[in-house]
Amino acid sequence: MRISAFILTACLLSAGAYAATRPRYGGILRVELRAPFETSDPPQSGFGIVDLSHGFQINLWEGGRRAIFNADDNAPGGRPFLDSVEIQLSRPLREQSLDLETGKADLIELGPNEIRRAPAGRKTWSSQPVRIIALAFNPRADDARVREALALAVDRATIWTVILQRQGEVSAALLPQWLSGYAFLFPTAADLPRARSLAAGAKPLTLAVGDPMLRTIADRIQLNARDAGITLTVAPSGSPADIRLLEVRVPSTDPARSLAALASAFGLPEPPHTDSPEALYAAERALLEERRVIPLFHLPDVYAVSPRVKGGPGISPLGEWKFGDLWVEAPRP
Amino acid sequence: MLGGVTEWRALLLLLSLSSLQAADDINAAVLSLAKKTAALAHGEAVSASYRNLSSLPPADWGGLRGAFESALRDAGSRVADNSPVEARLTVSQTPAQYLIVEEARHGDDRQVWIASWNRATTGAPTKPAGISLQVTEIWRQPEQILDVAFFNQGMLVLTPAKLTLYTKANDAWIVRDSAAISSSKPWPRDLRGHLRTTGSTFQIYLPGLACNGNTAPSLSLDCRASEAPWVLESGNRGILLATLAASRNYFDGRVVTQTGARKTVAPFYSAASVESQGRTLWVMAQTDGRAQIADGALEPLGAIPQWGSDIAGIDAHCGGASQVLATRPGDYTEPDALQSFTVSEHAATPVTAPALLPGPVTAFWPSGPAAALAVAHDNVSGDFIAYLATVACAN
Numbered sequence: 155m156r157i158s159a160f161i162l163t164a165c166l167l168s169a170g171a172y173a174a175t176r177p178r179y180g181g182i183l184r185v186e187l188r189a190p191f192e193t194s195d196p197p198q199s200g201f202g203i204v205d206l207s208h209g210f211q212i213n214l215w216e217g218g219r220r221a222i223f224n225a226d227d228n229a230p231g232g233r234p235f236l237d238s239v240e241i242q243l244s245r246p247l248r249e250q251s252l253d254l255e256t257g258k259a260d261l262i263e264l265g266p267n268e269i270r271r272a273p274a275g276r277k278t279w280s281s282q283p284v285r286i287i288a289l290a291f292n293p294r295a296d297d298a299r300v301r302e303a304l305a306l307a308v309d310r311a312t313i314w315t316v317i318l319q320r321q322g323e324v325s326a327a328l329l330p331q332w333l334s335g336y337a338f339l340f341p342t343a344a345d346l347p348r349a350r351s352l353a354a355g356a357k358p359l360t361l362a363v364g365d366p367m368l369r370t371i372a373d374r375i376q377l378n379a380r381d382a383g384i385t386l387t388v389a390p391s392g393s394p395a396d397i398r399l400l401e402v403r404v405p406s407t408d409p410a411r412s413l414a415a416l417a418s419a420f421g422l423p424e425p426p427h428t429d430s431p432e433a434l435y436a437a438e439r440a441l442l443e444e445r446r447v448i449p450l451f452h453l454p455d456v457y458a459v460s461p462r463v464k465g466g467p468g469i470s471p472l473g474e475w476k477f478g479d480l481w482v483e484a485p486r487p
Numbered sequence: 488m489l490g491g492v493t494e495w496r497a498l499l500l501l502l503s504l505s506s507l508q509a510a511d512d513i514n515a516a517v518l519s520l521a522k523k524t525a526a527l528a529h530g531e532a533v534s535a536s537y538r539n540l541s542s543l544p545p546a547d548w549g550g551l552r553g554a555f556e557s558a559l560r561d562a563g564s565r566v567a568d569n570s571p572v573e574a575r576l577t578v579s580q581t582p583a584q585y586l587i588v589e590e591a592r593h594g595d596d597r598q599v600w601i602a603s604w605n606r607a608t609t610g611a612p613t614k615p616a617g618i619s620l621q622v623t624e625i626w627r628q629p630e631q632i633l634d635v636a637f638f639n640q641g642m643l644v645l646t647p648a649k650l651t652l653y654t655k656a657n658d659a660w661i662v663r664d665s666a667a668i669s670s671s672k673p674w675p676r677d678l679r680g681h682l683r684t685t686g687s688t689f690q691i692y693l694p695g696l697a698c699n700g701n702t703a704p705s706l707s708l709d710c711r712a713s714e715a716p717w718v719l720e721s722g723n724r725g726i727l728l729a730t731l732a733a734s735r736n737y738f739d740g741r742v743v744t745q746t747g748a749r750k751t752v753a754p755f756y757s758a759a760s761v762e763s764q765g766r767t768l769w770v771m772a773q774t775d776g777r778a779q780i781a782d783g784a785l786e787p788l789g790a791i792p793q794w795g796s797d798i799a800g801i802d803a804h805c806g807g808a809s810q811v812l813a814t815r816p817g818d819y820t821e822p823d824a825l826q827s828f829t830v831s832e833h834a835a836t837p838v839t840a841p842a843l844l845p846g847p848v849t850a851f852w853p854s855g856p857a858a859a860l861a862v863a864h865d866n867v868s869g870d871f872i873a874y875l876a877t878v879a880c881a882n
Contacts, residue, residue: 175796175797175816175823176737176795176796177676177677177736179735179736227734228672228673229673231673232674233673234676235676331579332580334581335579335584335585335586335601336579336588336599336601338588339588430603431584431586431603432601432602435599467820471582478676484775484776
């Protein structure tokens, strides 16, 4: 900053940004979520809302509608700067974006479509890629050639570009690159000629999708499979199927612990525990060798944040909510 | 490719025996890979390629190629283009380690080796910037520093859990004694604490707690629950008694001036007295982000919109006016800066360039008549670093 431009006078007050450096106590953080959480009590496990138990106390819970958490005066580490966190549940992503733009929300989720539409300069918080999107075969799908054919048929790059809007990473590994350092060793390129030769004579398969957000990816995989000569039918959620399109979260920044947890979540054998990256790579390669699980993408949690929210990022690399150190800017005098 | 479960478990056992330990540094990692590569090459040359997917500093990354090729020669091989032995080295990282992943191929023999070393934390001390504002690092530690005070040959470092007395020996600070500090209530999240020394005695102000102590003949400390006002000084000029809001990080606005007058002003984070044209003014960094300029009776005169929340008055007189040092506005998570200003009734004028610090300033207090003590939370290393800021007037 030029010295000559730094003469500060009272007449600048109306144009000045009132941004104190030290955290400010008080205020409400208004959060919107897509998930309904239609339960009688707040979630006790997982991530996000459950993280508010560190520093806040539940004041109101209306499953599927809204929740209010108040600052705990006796919280370990000190009372949060915010007075409360108000969460609106079951809010579609498009409406969340509109609410942020009109000042009705302070913190919203950003899906790929909203990232594309987001105005330039919008403040966002992003975790590391912690959501593993993968195809998991039912144990009864015992044709290894078809499993490999499907793995080679999926055009990850196009799905990532068109549907995911380049959010996160294309990957054929369970552990994300940021966590293992070696995920790039697992090849991701499609090989349609080889997929076709492996799929010759394959029986029709069904694909179940748990989360409606993954449906567009499932539809694209269906087309990729057809190109390889595999008949794949996308089954309604909850119905029995040969393959499931799943999202599983990385639970820890310890690669060995995370690999064990992911293996368990996907129904794979427990890998041996090791602290060596080379041995961990060998373990992960062994887990994926039979193609019972086909990792596709590693996606981050992405939130858009009002400029009045300070002290961020309010999420950890794993996507945990860390709202205790957030504060909201004072109303202008 | 690996075979069945038995085979890969056997391989894992071998791998875990051979490479359980991370290398000491990049050189040890490169050496181990070069030996394996040379063994694979059986005396033939190796065609090597390199890429960096990590945040390794350019200087270290730049030396990788030379180090690998030198180690390869020492191991009985060499690098040459278009060799049937190929080695692709990728520098990568995890949250805890740097990795060099080598994909080696000799004919049909394909190998992947991974050597790792722990990521060391690297400090990023900021050199003092500007012409006349000198910022000198005096102490750093991982635990939060609330304040640092000096006396004779000693230094007191106040943290949320204890007060530590250091004395200087052979140009290094040595721990002489320490005393624990505890509070019946949880500390506020943005904890503030202040030390005042007079000779060998000292006072400590903490939220809901007041302590008195002595450094001689040995460190003694007596703390009691107290909501008594804190003494805020500005060089040798002004003293203000101010009450810290309970369980908060700001003063609630109830103040007592040096003349004994009681007054309630807007809540503020810090205050400094400054001399301007023979008149004493007060500046208060308010919780709304404005720095309010007031006269000696604390009646508002003007406001400064672009300061941070921590300011300190010192006695340096450059150009006929005393100085106020101020942090800059912004998010508490961003690197901060100190700058020196003179203040008139309605405006502040910078007299030095900003001195950048490696993180936000978490504590800022006058330290004697001519200096201020700033503590910055280094965004890179995580350390809290105490600096002494002084203004040197030009001849």
